[in-house]
Amino acid sequence: MIPHRSGLQILSHCPPGFGGVERVAHSISCSNGYAVCFFQPVPRNTPTTPYKKIHIKSIKLFRYYFPFDIIQFINVCSGYKHIHIHLPSPGALLACLLIFLLKPIFGLNVSLHWHAFLGPKQKSLFSRFFVNLTNLFFTCFARLSSFVVTTSPTLKSELVFSGISESKLFILPCNIDENYEKQLVSSYHLREKFSVSTSVLHVVFVGRLESYKRLDWVVDSLKNSNISWKLHVIGAGALYSHYSSLYADEPVVFYGLLTDSAKYKIMSCCHCLVLLSDSCNEAFGIVQLEAMALAIPSISLNIPRSGMYWVSKTHSMEWSGNLNDLPFLFNQLYKDPELLKFLYAESRLRYINTFSYRNWIYSFNHLPFS
Structure with missing residues (x-):
């Protein structure tokens, strides 16, 4: 078991927000006190929360936010024992890459929250290639993580089919606060x-x-x-x-x-x-x-x-x-x-x-x- 208040969640948007990812992250941190690190600029009228929120300076490409201040991101992550990363935003892909590179250096315990598989929004060959490659990278990171949380039996079956050990998969449906x-x-x-x-x-x-x-x-x-x-x-x-x-x-x-x-x-x-x-x-x-x-x-x-x-x-x-x-x-x-x-x-x-x-x-x- 990982002690309370020793963990950090990473996601693209600021919780509690309106989407399922932000709401789930909000509920988790309200329950165990984990800090939250996010890339989206802090929205106006964001409600106060009982947990710490850390904004990482970011850059927006198309509709997605990516961590831009890598030094700030590394300094933040190195101060926690457990990192829990919410997928599948493209920004999370870069976060996973950095975190798994830092894992042996700082002795980090890394887990993932697999909310969805990416699917191509356009039917172009490039779009399909990019989406399949991203899902492949996420799957590799999932195999390297200590455990993976997903939201339904349907997604759990797909993750097992993708080669992730069933023993490290846990189902936690989304919730209403x-x-x-x-x-x-x-x-x-x-x-x-x-x-x-x-x-x-x-x-x-x-x-x-x-x-x-x-x-x-x-x-x-x-x-x-x-x-x-x-x-x-x-x-x-x-x-x-x-x-x-x-x-x-x-x-x-x-x-x-x-x-x-x-x-x-x-x-x-x-x-x-x-x-x-x-x-x-x-x-x-x-x-x-x-x-x-x-x-x-x-x-x-x-x-x-x-x-x-x-x-x-x-x-x-x-x-x-x-x-x-x-x-x-x-x-x-x-x-x-x-x-x-x-x-x-x-x-x-x-x-x-x-x-x-x-x-x-x-x-x-x-x-x-x-």
Whole structure:
């Protein structure tokens, strides 16, 4: 066991943030006091945290941050016994290279947190080569690390298939912070008042409006389902103007960015959440947990090397995870209120039994660095 407050986490963005990686890092440091080292410039209005945060001077290439002040980075890392690196940002690749070079010099104990496999965003030969090479490097670093934490059984199986010893792999699903979970509990009364009637199927989409978040697939599937529907879109991004113009004549409402309480209020008035991604880059959606905590069924595609289908799949949802079957699923939910009732109950129960903060703490306390 590694003593508390002797460890350092390394990630690209400043926690607690909005993404799954930052939220997980935040929960870990709140639980064991590890300091956090990150590359992104400190955002405005960043909340104070009970653990130490260290910003490394960085350089931004394309959309990614890389450590630029290598001397500062080495000085910071050499002061800790245990280094826990969050993958798979490209900046983490450089961090891994530096840390594993320093490992024998300073006697560092190094572990990895494998949140996702990288997948090519373009289908060009260079893009595929770069992504495959990066995943290969991460796999080599994983073999050299003391242990590897990942987020789902799906990713664990893929890592074993990649040649990483099962004995050093541990599953720690993403979680909702204890304070956020309390907000969800207070919002649950709104959900209890929601009617199961489906004269119109209300579907909610929450997330960044980027190319890999396939809002177009959601709309196309709803249009092909031959039902009355309304899509509620919460979030902003590069494609916000494009989508709001494209679907101006469709029953699609765009809310932009909302506070958590406003977001939960809209979600509570919907029959299901749909979160479609065309890449394994997204392997676990925090919003899936928020939906299930509110007894809202979550629907995601079954993509290789992604755990999102595993996260939200419940016993009564006869859903293959295949995009071609999504219109049929919407039709089924629209016509079968009793099925929806089952799915509401199953979704909330799955959250409580698998993903609640209480269960997260239990799983975390059984990891080698807790």
